[in-house]
Amino acid sequence: MTETLAKSHQAGRWRAVAVLVFGASVIGFSPILVRLTQTGPSAAGFWRLAFALPLMGIVAQRVGGQIGRPSRLGLIAGVMFALDLGFWHYGIKYTSVANATVLPNLTPVVVTAFAWMFLKERPRPLFLVALAVAISGATLMASQRAGAPGINPPLGDALSAATAFWYALYMLAISAGRKRETASVLMFWSSAAGAPLVLAAALALGESILPRDAWGWAACIGLGVTHVLGQGSIAWAMGRLPTATASVVVLVQPVVAALLGWLLFREALGPLQAIGAAVALAGVILAQGASRAKT
Structure with missing residues (x-):
């Protein structure tokens, strides 16, 4: 009986990982669509x-029958996500593309630290290595991207680094x-909760x-669809996985975005970028092995 339950738990966990990877991959389309919206x-x-x-x-409504009233955590998640969107988009505007890509990838560090301190999710040593x-790997990918220094690098770097903080708080609220x-x-x-905030900004x-x-308009609608499929899948999976583990798997997103930029916009994908993508994915796979629940 215990062995059967363990196998069922493990199967459910890998299903959640698959959904999380799918969601992160869908979100990888977002930078492409943002470029095509023709808006700020x-x-x-x-x-x-x-x-x-x-x-x-x-x-x-189809899942639960009614939406009900907003919870405090739902509203907090909306505020954090609005800040994440605003800070990241303007970080790209003011600093180099490389810096704006590297600094938000500090999200797993912030999430792991917060989950350790406040959610009592203590990471294993192997997970920290992963x-x-x-x-x-993500840093190596970003370091090889071409881009101008930016019109205000110190401000852009600060905004990009803050993006990691806001997205980490968003993921913790969702979890x-x-x-x-x-x-x-x-x-x-x-x-x-997030929509009126970014509109006001x-x-x-x-x-x-x-x-x-x-x-x-088609790009704007596409962003809405990617949000439903991407962030919705991530939110569903985070109800079944440790918060720190989920934050590492989301690093699949910059890999997908780089590949799409190469395929759709002919943005060069150099050998070091390819190696960085492979290293990042290896870290994601290693994190899954390190965070398996004890049976």
């Missing part, structure tokens, strides 16, 4: 959440919220709010 950075974040809301509402391997409510309801209210900063043509 924060405005693109608004359309992403605005178009996701109706889809999230439909899913939430974390270092995954971040090293805690998943212990009390479904992923669809949590994602609906986090999106509803876009208006305050004088951004272009509306796309210029049908292709821009």
Whole structure:
């Protein structure tokens, strides 16, 4: 009986890992779509959440029957995600592409530290090694990307580093919220809370709010779909995996984004980038082995 339960637990865990990898891979499309929206950075974040809301509402009603009232953790997750979108998009504007890609990859470090201190999820030594391997691979990938120094590197670097902090808090809020409510309801209210914040930021900063043509609108709708499929899958999986483990698996995202940039925009993918992608994925696989629950 114990062996059967252990096998069932292990099968469910790997199913959650597969869903998490799928979600992170879908989110890898986001930078491509943001580039095609023809709007400002924060405005693109608004359309992403605005178009996701109706889809999230439909899913939430079909899964749970009713949406109910927003929870405190759902609202906190929405605020953190709005800050994540705004800081990251403007980090790209002000600093080099390499720095704006490397610094947000500090998210697993922040998540692991917070999960260790506040959620009592103590990482194993092998997991810390896997974390270092995954971040090293992601850093190697980003260091080989071409890009100008940026118009204000110190500000851009600070915004990009803060992105890791906001996304870490978002993941921790989602992880805690998943212990009390479904992923669809949590994602609906986090999106509803985040949308007006990024819209207010876009208006305050004088951004272009509306796309210029049908292709821009299609990209905005695509962002909404990727948010539902990507962040929704991540939220679902985080209810079944340790928070620190999930944060490392999400490092699949920059690998997917780099490959899409190479395929769609002919952005060079050098040999060191390819090695970095392989190292990052190796770290993700090692993290899964290190974080397996004891049977």
